[in-house]
Amino acid sequence: MNILITEYANIILVGGLLDRAQIDSLSVESEDAFWDLLYWSNVIREKFFGNKIRVCSIVPGRLGGCDQDCAFCSQSIKYDTATEKKAQTISDEQILSAAADAANNGVPFIGIVNSGRAPSTNEFARLEKLIAKIKSDYGIGVCASLGILTAEQMQKLAAAGLDRYNHNLETSERYYGKIVTTHKYADRVNTVKAAKQADLGVCCGGLFGIGETHADRIDMAMALRELEIDMVPMNFLHPIEGTPLADSEEIPPKEILRIIALYRFILPKAHLKAAGGRVLNLRDMQSWIFPAGVTSILTGNYLTTAGRAVQEDMQMLKDMGLEAISN
Ligand code: SF4
Numbered sequence: 001m002n003i004l005i006t007e008y009a010n011i012i013l014v015g016g017l018l019d020r021a022q023i024d025s026l027s028v029e030s031e032d033a034f035w036d037l038l039y040w041s042n043v044i045r046e047k048f049f050g051n052k053i054r055v056c057s058i059v060p061g062r063l064g065g066c067d068q069d070c071a072f073c074s075q076s077i078k079y080d081t082a083t084e085k086k087a088q089t090i091s092d093e094q095i096l097s098a099a100a101d102a103a104n105n106g107v108p109f110i111g112i113v114n115s116g117r118a119p120s121t122n123e124f125a126r127l128e129k130l131i132a133k134i135k136s137d138y139g140i141g142v143c144a145s146l147g148i149l150t151a152e153q154m155q156k157l158a159a160a161g162l163d164r165y166n167h168n169l170e171t172s173e174r175y176y177g178k179i180v181t182t183h184k185y186a187d188r189v190n191t192v193k194a195a196k197q198a199d200l201g202v203c204c205g206g207l208f209g210i211g212e213t214h215a216d217r218i219d220m221a222m223a224l225r226e227l228e229i230d231m232v233p234m235n236f237l238h239p240i241e242g243t244p245l246a247d248s249e250e251i252p253p254k255e256i257l258r259i260i261a262l263y264r265f266i267l268p269k270a271h272l273k274a275a276g277g278r279v280l281n282l283r284d285m286q287s288w289i290f291p292a293g294v295t296s297i298l299t300g301n302y303l304t305t306a307g308r309a310v311q312e313d314m315q316m317l318k319d320m321g322l323e324a325i326s327n
Pocket residue numbers: 066067068069070073074075076114115116117147
């Protein structure tokens with residue numbers, strides 16, 4: 001057993017946090033001691049979260065037609081992808097039907113995700129009504145991912161019954177400008193702070209496999225720690241034809257597990273959500289995310305790519321002795 005990893009795990013298990021120097025040395029050790037890292041990540045996960053796994057699914061509210069330039073995204077009009085250039089608004093009926101499906105399948109949380117920098121006034125008003133209706137008719141939790149919003153808009157969403165707001169940092173502040181130029185890293189941080197001020201839960205994480213370095217991954221984790229984020233979606237690039245990242249190298253399954261485990265050591269009490277790119281990149285190793293430290297999954301289809309059937313993920317949880325609960 002690797003002595004340093006064991007020592008650091010024991011600091012965490014009694015409620016401590018690793019500092020940057022410790023995290024950097026852990027990163028070096030974990031290159032050779034992958035299984036030790038996973039062993040202790042699993043112990044840390046069980047200590048703070050037991051066998052509970054938070055499950056959610058997403059439904060688009062608006063697809064495509066986005067004037068922003070996130071280099072990984074099929075919905076940007078700047079890139080020649082298979083997604084329609086004209087934005088498509090998903091009807092109220094379709095969104096409510098997705099909420100009903102989630103409730104019927106035992107998925108306790110649904111997220112509405114819009115393309116675009118921010119919703120129009122009309123779209124915002126529509127979403128306020130939809131959030132209130134989902135809460136009253138289906139009794140499941142609601143999350144929204146609507147881009148850059150003001151503190152006032154966050155208050156309105158909270159009043160409508162929204163439980164959580166999703167807004168990712170995507171990567172480190174240093175690398176951010178290589179991935180997005182149409183809005184700033186600070187815009188993202190401010191949106192996260194506005195959601196927190198409105199007492200919304202915040203789901204904030206990022207994307208891996210976009211050319212970032214190991215130090216970028218740690219920087220993002222430290223930024224999330226500073227923002228006191230308690231739900232961290234971890235996405236793994238699914239390269240989309242036509243985007244600047246179309247030819248990116250695949251991120252191997254063991255590397256994904258190592259990133260998750262490192263995040264478990266850096267953010268021991270935050271939920272880590274395995275989100276976009278899980279199914280594609282992990283192949284046969286889906287269930288290994290739990291020993292690596294994951295405590296939440298996004299199930300069903302993603303926005304523009306297919307995921308796994310909800311029943312398949314629910315069976316995986318059952319087989320692992322884990323229990324799906326609400327956010
Ligand atoms: S703002 Fe959202 S929809 Fe627009 S390009 Fe970026 S990730 Fe895609």
